[in-house]
Amino acid sequence: MEKKAFVTKEKVEEIVKEFPTPFHIYDEKGIRENAKALKEAFAWNKGYKEYFAVKATPNPFLLKILKEYGCGCDCSSYTELMLSDAVGIRGNDIMFSSNDTPAQDFELAAKLGATINLDDITHIDFLEKILGKLPERLSLRYNPGGVFKMSNGIMDNPGDAKYGLTTEQIFEAYGILKNKGVKEFGIHAFLASNTVTNEYYPMLAKQLFELAVEIKDKLGVKLSFINLSGGVGIAYRPDQEPNDIRVIGAGVKKVYEEVLVPAGLGDVAIYTEMGRFMMGPYGMLVTKAIHEKHTHKEYIGVDACAVNLMRPAMYGAYHHITVLGKENEKCDHKYDVTGSLCENNDKFAIDRMLPEIEMGDYIAIHDTGAHGFSMGYNYNGKLRSAELLLHEDGSVQLIRRAETPADYFATFDCFDEYKGICARK
């Protein structure tokens, strides 16, 4: 599918008068249309809920938009819980799916009434000790091990993943929870990441539904929700076919009717915890070409770097690039598009065919709406960029300002007085 930027060169020229590059910009219209389509795709399930994975895009303005479509928050840390609380998402509207969890995080999750999803069998005792008593509603994260295979090959490797309880442990754990007076049970599994196929959720659902039936038969424990978690991917590359959420929803419905309904489990709620699918395509990193370099290769240096978008450096991930204003020009130049970090993997693209880039050109790096800004860091003393929201009426709102040097130095207690050589006494 052709990948088109949701802002034009003219629009960016207008935006930069107020907010200089680099910045992440989000497309409100796209976010809303997608959230609505998701809601419709799972409307057949009475208890359905999407818990947006806050870690993907932890911005309260965006969480509030999703809240309008009934979304809750999937949190994994103390500050993510605070963020969810701040936008009024509390109680059962929070799924706390964390691992290696500090005690204070569990405490806050419990205080907010979140549904806690335990990552390990030992966390049952850990949680009970902290809270004095287990919550009445608890979820367990399942990891069957091995590899997750689909018709088109191996999708991922759960056997290598640190998360979740084994099959044996999961049966033991529900038994323990039942004995300890837990009343409402859920199961969660995240077995493959960024799947660009409509078959992932239905396949995962089938596996979990069959397990739910077995849990009911063997232990008399009736699950009240099944959480398919994240992993629904997006088409980062132009040659990929994007997932169709309607097809995915219908696929899950089919196995629900085949497996759960006949087993007397027709009232189980389906939950999802998508991050990437909810937000990824609706964000872009906009940056400016500031240097060209002709050495052993042709380089274009931009004013963003890997601290603004880590995925290419970290995973070698592909992010499509549009040179704004040159959408219809021939891609007859081969470039490495780089940032300024003292790290050779700080490249947004390697050997990418693009139109001829001139200094001052604005470059849109696509699909940064999830796991983009949020993975940012401060290496080389680089500062995090602003986040902007493009409203449906074309106006632009600053939803997070860019960091300044004062932010960078804020954790030295008295930097202003001593120019950074003071440590707290």
Ligand SMILES: *Cc1c(COP(=O)(O)O)cnc(C)c1O
């Ligand atoms: C990261 C994560 C998600 C979201 O994953 P996406 O691939 O962005 O959909 C959901 N649940 C948990 C527990 C996660 O760690």
